[in-house]
Amino acid sequence: MSGLNLKALRKAFGPTEIISGVDLEIADGELIVFVGPSGCGKSTLLRLIAGLESVSAGEILIGGRDVTRVDPARRGVAMVFQSYALFPHMTVRQNMGFGMRVNRVPKAEAAERLQKAAALLQLTELLDRKPAQLSGGQRQRVAIGRAIVRDPQVFLFDEPLSNLDAELRVQMRAELAALHARLGATMIYVTHDQVEAMTLADRIVVLRAGRVEQVGAPLHLYDDPDNLFVAGFLGSPRMNFLTAEVQPDGQLRPLGLDVDLPSPIAGLRPGRRVVIGCRPEHVEIGDGPLAATVKTVEQLGNSTFVHADCAGTPIAAELQERWGTRADAALRLALPTEKTQLFDAETGLRIRQ
Amino acid sequence: MSLRKALIYMAMVVVAFLFVAPLWWAILSSFRPNDAIFRDLFPFTPNALLPEPFSLDAYVAIFQRGFGSIIANTLLVAGLTTALGLVVNALAGYAFALFEFPGKSAVLGVVVVSFMLPFEAIAMPLYSVVSQLGWIDHVAALVVPSVANGLAVFLFYQFFREVPKDYYEAARLEGAGWLRILWSVYVPLSLPTCISAGLMLFIFQWEAFLWPLLAMPAQQFKVIQVGMAAFQDQYTTAWNQLFGAAVITALIPMLLLIPLQRYYVQGLAGSGIKG
Numbered sequence: 052m053s054g055l056n057l058k059a060l061r062k063a064f065g066p067t068e069i070i071s072g073v074d075l076e077i078a079d080g081e082l083i084v085f086v087g088p089s090g091c092g093k094s095t096l097l098r099l100i101a102g103l104e105s106v107s108a109g110e111i112l113i114g115g116r117d118v119t120r121v122d123p124a125r126r127g128v129a130m131v132f133q134s135y136a137l138f139p140h141m142t143v144r145q146n147m148g149f150g151m152r153v154n155r156v157p158k159a160e161a162a163e164r165l166q167k168a169a170a171l172l173q174l175t176e177l178l179d180r181k182p183a184q185l186s187g188g189q190r191q192r193v194a195i196g197r198a199i200v201r202d203p204q205v206f207l208f209d210e211p212l213s214n215l216d217a218e219l220r221v222q223m224r225a226e227l228a229a230l231h232a233r234l235g236a237t238m239i240y241v242t243h244d245q246v247e248a249m250t251l252a253d254r255i256v257v258l259r260a261g262r263v264e265q266v267g268a269p270l271h272l273y274d275d276p277d278n279l280f281v282a283g284f285l286g287s288p289r290m291n292f293l294t295a296e297v298q299p300d301g302q303l304r305p306l307g308l309d310v311d312l313p314s315p316i317a318g319l320r321p322g323r324r325v326v327i328g329c330r331p332e333h334v335e336i337g338d339g340p341l342a343a344t345v346k347t348v349e350q351l352g353n354s355t356f357v358h359a360d361c362a363g364t365p366i367a368a369e370l371q372e373r374w375g376t377r378a379d380a381a382l383r384l385a386l387p388t389e390k391t392q393l394f395d396a397e398t399g400l401r402i403r404q
Numbered sequence: 405m406s407l408r409k410a411l412i413y414m415a416m417v418v419v420a421f422l423f424v425a426p427l428w429w430a431i432l433s434s435f436r437p438n439d440a441i442f443r444d445l446f447p448f449t450p451n452a453l454l455p456e457p458f459s460l461d462a463y464v465a466i467f468q469r470g471f472g473s474i475i476a477n478t479l480l481v482a483g484l485t486t487a488l489g490l491v492v493n494a495l496a497g498y499a500f501a502l503f504e505f506p507g508k509s510a511v512l513g514v515v516v517v518s519f520m521l522p523f524e525a526i527a528m529p530l531y532s533v534v535s536q537l538g539w540i541d542h543v544a545a546l547v548v549p550s551v552a553n554g555l556a557v558f559l560f561y562q563f564f565r566e567v568p569k570d571y572y573e574a575a576r577l578e579g580a581g582w583l584r585i586l587w588s589v590y591v592p593l594s595l596p597t598c599i600s601a602g603l604m605l606f607i608f609q610w611e612a613f614l615w616p617l618l619a620m621p622a623q624q625f626k627v628i629q630v631g632m633a634a635f636q637d638q639y640t641t642a643w644n645q646l647f648g649a650a651v652i653t654a655l656i657p658m659l660l661l662i663p664l665q666r667y668y669v670q671g672l673a674g675s676g677i678k679g
Contacts, residue, residue, distance in 0.1 A: 103573050124579035136570035140592040149588070150578030201578070 053114025053127075053204045054079040054237060055100070060109035062092075062099055062261075069095045071261040072109070082231050082238045086248040087258035087284070093241045096258070097207050100239065101130050114204055129198035130207040133214065135190045137182040137197075143169075144178040147197045161200075168199040171233070188219045195230070208240040212247065224250060245285050249273070257281050279399035282328050282392065288356060288367040291334065291386075293327045294396055303327060307362040310340040313388045316404050324396035329386040331356065334368035339385025341366070345378050359384065428453065434462050434648035441643050462644035471649060474631035475656070481546045481627055482609035488551045489605040490598060496552070497560025498586050502572060512561070519554030523614065531618055545619040546627065550609055556601040563597040564590055599667040603660065610657055628653050 055077040062070040069092045077083050085093040098104045100111060102123030111119045118126045137146050147168065151161040169175045172192040182190055191211060198206055211227075212220045228251055231238055242248055248255050249269045257264040257272065257280070265277045269285075276282035282290045295303040295312070297319040302311035305327070312327065319325065336357065343359035343366055355370045359382055366384060376382075393402040433441045435455045444452035499505075500512050530549055539545040567590060575585045591598065613629035620626070626634075632653060635646040661668065 101573075101577060103576070123573075123577050128577070130574070130577050132570045132574060134568060134570045136568070136574035138571060138575075138589055138592075149575070149580075153575075153578055153580045153584060153588075197574075197578075 054081070055114075055205055055239070056110070056112040057096075057100075058110040058112070060096070060099060060111065061107045062095055062104060063107045069261050070099065070107075073261075073263055075256060075263065075266065077237060077239065080235045080237055081253045082240065082251060084248040084252035084255050085239065085241045085258055086243065086245060086255055087264075089243060090260075091258040092261040093243075093258050094209055095261075097130075097209055097239060097241050100126075100205070101128055101207050102126050103130075127204035128207055129201045129203035129205075130209065131191075131194045131198050131211045133210040135182070135194040135211075135214075137190055137193055139182050142179050142181055143174060143185070143193050143196075146182070146193055147174075147178075147200050149197070150201050164200045164202070168196045171199065171230075172196045187215050188223055191215065191223055192226075195227075199234070204237065206236055206238040208238065210242055211240075213242070213244070220247075227251060245287065249285070255285075257284060276328075276392070277401050279326060279328070279394045282394070282401075286330060288331050288358075288369070290328045290330050291364075291366045292394075293329075293361070293364055293366075293386075295325055295327050297321050297323045297325060305341075305362070305364070307364075308341070312340060312386065314393070315388050315391050316393055316402055319393075319402070325402060326394040326396050326399075327386065328392040328394060329390060331367040331369040333387055333390035334366060335385040335387060336368055336370065336374075336382060337385075339383045341384040341386070343382045343384050345376055345380045345382055347378060348374065348376060350374075357382075425453070430647045431651055434644055434651050435459060436644055437461060438642055438644045459644075462642075462648040465642070466645050466648050466652070469645075471631060471652070474626050474628055475652070477625055478610060478628040479656075481543065482606045484543075484547045485550045485609045486602045486605045488547070489553055489556060490602055492551050493553055493556035493601060493605075494560050494586070494591065494594075494598070496557045497562075498564055498582075498590060500557070500561040501564035501567075502569075502582070515554045515557050517554075519558065527614060527618060530615075534619060539619070541620055541622045541624065543625065546609070546612075546616055549615075550605070550612075553601075553605055553608070556605060559597055559601050559604075560594070563594050567593055596667040599664050603664060603668055606660065607657055610653075 055075075057073050057075040060070055060073040060075075061068065073096060085096060087093050095104060099106055102118070102121065106119050109119070110117055113127055138149065141149065144165065148161055148165050151164065156164075165178075166175070169178055172195060174189070174192055174196055177185060177189060177193075182193065185193065194211070208227075212223050215223060224247060227240075231251075240247075240251060252269050254266060255269050255272055256266045259280050265272055265281045267275075272281055273285050276285070279292065283292070293305045295305045297314070298304050298311055299321045300311075301314055301317060301319060301321075303314050303325065304311050341361050343361040346358045346360050346365070349356040349358070350373060353371075355372070355374045357368045357370065357374065357376070359366050359368065361384065368384065394400060395402055429452065432453065432455045435458055437457065437459050440457055444450075496515075500508065500515075534540060534545045534549065537544075539548070571589050571593075572585055575589050580588065609627075611629065612627065613633075616627045616630050620630070623630070628649075632646065632649045635642050635649060
């Protein structure tokens with residue numbers, strides 16, 4: 052098992068740059084999740100690490116060894132594909148043993164590795180079935196099994212749960228977390244699902260347009276985002292944003308409103324445009340300076356999402372109790388100053404004290 | 405049954421009869437003595453559609469005239485072409501489907517055009533090439549030019565392109581080289597395509613007439629279509645033997661096609677195949 056280093060990694064397809072200089076250090080045994088919207092380059096980054104795409108510039112090191120130009124099969128990585136890519140004409144046993152057959156692993160050793168992986172993933176009963184005779188979750192486990200028997204230094208997962216239904220996803224997510232704990236292997240996991248990212252990751256790498264926006268532990272990114280993109284990407288409903296202007300007295304006046312809100316940060320230049328960010332669970336309903344109209348109310352049973360409109364800006368609030376108000380009701384909202392974050396309206400970067 | 409329906413059925417029976425009658429008559433005629441073949445036709449009597457008088461003389465005579473070795477020759481040529489053709493065309497289709505190389509679409513265009521050209525258009529240039537290679541009157545002249553087949557390449561290309569690329573990449577990550585991936589992953593998945601392409605190559609050779617006639621002027625090594633023509637002499641035609649040879653000639657590819665037709669249709673219509 053070993054860690055992985057990416058140094059100034061770039062990938063361009065013709066004139067289009069997909070990955071624009073990624074530096075990343077992944078420790079041995081870490082589970083890292085690449086997350087970002089479609090087209091952000093997260094899958095490309097994974098394929099660069101796997102060796103399925105060639106690198107335009109930069110270096111990839113696995114366990115300290117430069118593998119940038121090394122054949123995919125010799126990098127010590129194993130990949131689980133979104134489609135599972137199980138060979139349909141082979142049984143589970145043949146699928147899992149394919150790599151060992153190709154690499155002429157002695158039969159006894161191959162059988163032992165296969166049995167061990169099958170037992171770990173509860174596949175022993177299914178070894179003689181073909182992929183078409185398996186459920187989605189079982190296919191997923193076979194794909195993981197095929198990776199495990201190779202005993203790789205790094206596991207790569209490309210959106211492995213996205214073809215499963217909601218219930219199975221939750222179950223497989225738990226199984227993957229347990230598997231990581233048991234194997235202690237370095238894993239890189241690509242997803243666009245922030246719940247998967249938040250629940251599985253040791254650290255999350257948020258990508259946008261081929262760049263790393265922020266790297267950190269899930270709750271750290273959630274609580275302390277570096278920029279508007281990360282703040283808005285993690286959390287559902289997403290963080291509320293109100294564009295405001297700094298007043299001469301240091302207070303913040305949201306555009307289109309005639310109220311001033313206290314600033315969490317002192318000493319901002321008057322006239323500067325900022326974005327006030329506040330998570331839905333921190334928005335207080337009842338007595339506050341912001342007048343809003345209820346648009347929709349979502350009752351989830353254990354909590355309630357209230358979507359309101361505040362002078363054209365949508366504001367979501369999450370309540371822990373049930374709440375009976377219907378659409379079009381008038382509301383007063385407050386954003387507790389100590390729970391709000393400020394971002395520069397132009398650059399989107401977080402403004403810190 | 406209404407009159408309308410009855411008329412429709414009548415019409416269908418007539419059409420079916422028109423289609424089947426010549427075939428039926430040819431098969432029957434192979435089981436008659438040569439002098440009895442036209443007897444019941446002018447004037448027509450229903451006896452013309454019955455094997456009467458019944459005789460196997462034609463078949464005995466065919467094999468006495470060496471038709472057995474002609475069949476063996478043709479099976480050899482068609483079998484060799486099919487076996488070599490499957491390897492060559494599958495490799496070519498695989499290269500077009502999976503690899504990027506300069507001029508790929510131009511070369512693929514040439515492949516597509518090549519199977520639209522009638523054989524007659526290339527017969528003479530091909531003859532001069534084969535003759536310079538010294539292959540005239542040699543089995544190689546029949547086999548080698550037919551091995552690479554544009555349509556078969558295109559069939560394989562179409563199929564392999566539809567196979568999800570994830571299979572290729574998964575196998576590559578497992579350490580398999582491209583040849584191993586072709587053999588272990590793509591070929592098993594493309595069995596219907598292999599069967600279609602194989603049957604097509606076989607039938608092309610089975611039906612070949614002009615080229616074997618040109619390339620084998622000494623007539624020491626005859627294939628079936630050329631051999632059949634020999635039943636027509638300048639002054640006489642052994643009709644019953646000719647029909648007997650035709651029946652055998654049709655029967656052998658049919659015996660191949662019937663058990664495999666499910667795959668043949670699947671392969672030719674197979675661009676929508678799921679991995």
